[in-house]
Amino acid sequence: MAITIVDVAKKAGVSPSTVSRVLSNHPRISPATAAKVREVLKELGYHPNIMAKSLVSKTTNTIGLILPRPAEELFQNLFFSEVIRGIVTQAARTGYDLMMTTGTTEREELEAVTRLVKGRRVDGVILLYSRQSDPLISFMLEHGFPFVLIGRSDEFPDILSVDNDNVQAAYDATRHLIAQGHKRIGFVSGPPNLIVSGDRMKGYLQALKDAGIDARPEWIVEGDFLQESGYRAMSFFMCLPERPTALVAIDDVVAFGVLRGLTELGYKVPNDLSLVSFNNISLSELSTPPISSIDIGIYQIGYTASQTLIRAVKGEAMPQKRVIIPHRLIVRESSLTQA
Amino acid sequence: MAITIVDVAKKAGVSPSTVSRVLSNHPRISPATAAKVREVLKELGYHPNIMAKSLVSKTTNTIGLILPRPAEELFQNLFFSEVIRGIVTQAARTGYDLMMTTGTTEREELEAVTRLVKGRRVDGVILLYSRQSDPLISFMLEHGFPFVLIGRSDEFPDILSVDNDNVQAAYDATRHLIAQGHKRIGFVSGPPNLIVSGDRMKGYLQALKDAGIDARPEWIVEGDFLQESGYRAMSFFMCLPERPTALVAIDDVVAFGVLRGLTELGYKVPNDLSLVSFNNISLSELSTPPISSIDIGIYQIGYTASQTLIRAVKGEAMPQKRVIIPHRLIVRESSLTQA
DNA sequence: ATGACTTGTGCAAACGTTTGAACAAAAGGT
């Protein structure tokens, strides 16, 4: 049905090998034959069969993206879209395709990954963010399969990864609140099995310490990346006999939940409670009031991860194993204490 | 390097064909051999090479998702994530993988699609929403390649598609505002080349007409799916000598832009302007006040599209070419006129 | 003119599967 190299070869009066060599710009092809073949190629509308190509070359020109479970949670956050956008854009630009997979259960997840990796379906994979002692990392290392991690691994510090300096980012966020005169600063964290949660917590604590402020355990609550957890955290904080005057939230969506709860109860931000969060997705800019947020360059993270992976699978030299994308604090109304 | 069928065959003392038949549950394999082979299969940790499989079977167990340009715009909307989530979940559930592609320019886009389709890289594709006279639809049709459209095509009504009844949805939204006592209702539309824009406009106009209200051209403005266009629309409407008292916005993000603008200027929603929008992404629920929105079942759309496509590529009988996902109006504060 | 490279092309094997055809052995019918 489809046009193959053999069809082209016949019509051009050469051998299939020659056609193949023309296609790959082999140096030892005479300009005349090359021209002739190219003409037929165009005339017949030839397109290479990628499966056949992959079978012999053992590369697929495809990278895989493995979405962490549970997907629902992540998909509710624009963080996600941004990272994918970065990845897919970079991949498309270098002629790579992107394969996405996920699973509802741990078993399903591993199955899907196995299909990709052991089925030689992709040349390498991007692991979208890191849990503590992630079984997927071990899996990849065991199989010697190229991958880059978005995030960080304590267990395996020597793998390719793209990340922010989350400790420093949280430090900066907290510092900013302290600079605004706050001494009573709470923290809404993320799931403890996520590395990012620990890192941001660490930065928060360090900033307090460096300012000579004692951390208060009751002002640190654990949440997830959904707005409900922000809402819950807010209710909790506002019921305390002694309330914090400012809050660092692990994510814009969480901060948004806090903000929404406060507004509902009639509190004013930043006057009753100042707010800083992370990720700087459009939500934080669009809320009323706009929320101060650490821009972590999500698109950039995705783009860089894709770039790093593609370099790695091509065997290009890697300047560095670990890339840190710079962050910056975007100050908005939610953390500006009125004079 | 990797374990092949031949390795397994050798170790089990049978021919490769037998192993292949065990793998595909061929009826004429003796239980004894099957058991023996399966044992070796497990022992050696065999996994099929999908490229080789695809080469001979001419199917890839993969579906493609083609993202419309410009990607940046779409990725800022959770609509997108939701639809992808639906697709990827259903695909994973049926053992299919998902390949994503996009392009920055028209040429890049076509190139990427060609790679997928003509390179036989996927069994079928999902076209994520429909422009008027979309060149991709013609391309697919020309090549006889299986695809399903998320959206609708006027030019080719007989293709597989998953959609909402956007006319009815807009009708319902507008009716709701009319039922709240509004007679001066504006509309913020989307890009005119998108079918959804026309459909929702049509429903809006029809609802006005059925209620005996004359449409006012100056109360209809064109936007895109970004919040800025909502903001712009708002500024425009509020400067008019005669303002609408309610607005139908083509998308939650747009409505959010309107809301944000109004809040900034000190207007109150719904008292100064009532608001209804479409898509019901979390934004509309989380804003202050929450925005009434038509829930169009985005996840469901993605899920169904994937399901339809996979059925089609498997050659299963299609109950219907065109699936309409039901919508429902979620009434929230933004459209409830205080007594 | 000879031998030694260089250039351009073709042959054939290989990649890891699937599958129709062939065939041996077992089972069944008379």
Add this chain to the structure above:
DNA sequence: ACCTTTTGTTCAAACGTTTGCACAAGTCAT
């Protein structure tokens, strides 16, 4: 006991590429 059918297995071709090797013809130095 013989022919026919069924059952279980193997053989070999095919899918569409790439690529090492061989080789013919041309180029060049001697």
